[in-house]
Structure formats: C-alpha cells, structure tokens
Amino acid sequence: LLTNLVQATGCGFLFDMAHAQLTCEYAGGNFKTYVEQLPLYALHEMHVTGIGTWSTGDRGDHVPFASADWQRFDWCMARIQAGAWRIPDIIACEYGGIGTLKARCGSDKDVIAEQIPRLYQAVHALDKQVNPV
Numbered sequence: 001l002l003t004n005l006v007q008a009t010g011c012g013f014l015f016d017m018a019h020a021q022l023t024c025e026y027a028g029g030n031f032k033t034y035v036e037q038l039p040l041y042a043l044h045e046m047h048v049t050g051i052g053t054w055s056t057g058d059r060g061d062h063v064p065f066a067s068a069d070w071q072r073f074d075w076c077m078a079r080i081q082a083g084a085w086r087i088p089d090i091i092a093c094e095y096g097g098i099g100t101l102k103a104r105c106g107s108d109k110d111v112i113a114e115q116i117p118r119l120y121q122a123v124h125a126l127d128k129q130v131n132p133v
Contacts, residue, residue, distance in 0.1 A: 017076055051068075064106075
C-alpha cells in the first residue's frame with residue numbers, strides 16, 4: 001500500500017525506525033525484511049529513538065537508545081550509506097517529549113548529552129558522502 005501510494009503520488013516517505021520495530025513485534029515480523037519492503041527510495045525524513053518500558057509499564061518509543069536500538073540505527077545508516085535508500089533530508093531524534101509523553105518517556109539531559117554525539121557523527125558522515133569536503 002505505501003509503495004503504491006508513493007509511486008502514484010510522487011510524495012516523499014517518512015520512515016520511523018521505532019514504529020517499524022514495534023510493528024514487527026506486534027505482527028511477528030522481521031525488522032529488516034519488513035523495512036526493505038518500504039519505499040525507502042523516496043525517503044525524505046527519518047525518525048529515530050529507543051524502544052523500552054514507559055513509566056506506565058507499557059512498551060513504547062521516545063526512550064533512550066539501548067543496544068538493540070543502536071544496532072537497528074547502525075543497520076539503517078549502513079543501508080543509506082550503501083545507496084540502497086535515499087539520503088533523507090531530515091533525521092530527527094525523538095527522545096522524550098512534552099506533557100504526558102515526557103512523563104512516560106523521560107527527558108534526561110545526561111542521556112541527551114551521551115547519545116546525541118553518536119547520532120550527530122552518523123548523520124554528518126552522510127553529509128560527507130553527499131558533499132565531500
């Protein structure tokens with residue numbers, strides 16, 4: 001459906017890494033297999049965040065990256081670097097939030113200070129691929 005929509009309209013595609021993983025967990029699918037079926041040739045925006053347990057006890061996203069999240073992120077970045085996916089115009093880290101989302105997920109400045117440099121390096125490595133210095 002999504003590929004047909006993108007092809008028919010020529011619109012761009014927003015890929016949310018955590019939502020794809022949560023979909024696979026719910027539906028019993030494999031993350032890489034599922035993601036490779038998406039229209040990532042039209043990727044314009046990518047959202048990245050960790051998956052974990054919220055303060056409510058539910059499983060969800062917008063939490064700090066854990067090891068499995070970094071592995072998914074690194075795989076996605078490798079697919080972009082290999083030219084299998086379009087280099088997105090925007091890569092947004094979605095840790096924390098405001099209001100009830102912040103209460104569920106947190107928004108710890110120490111987590112941000114620890115994790116953003118790694119994300120920054122990976123994203124800016126793509127800049128060098130597109131615009132070599």
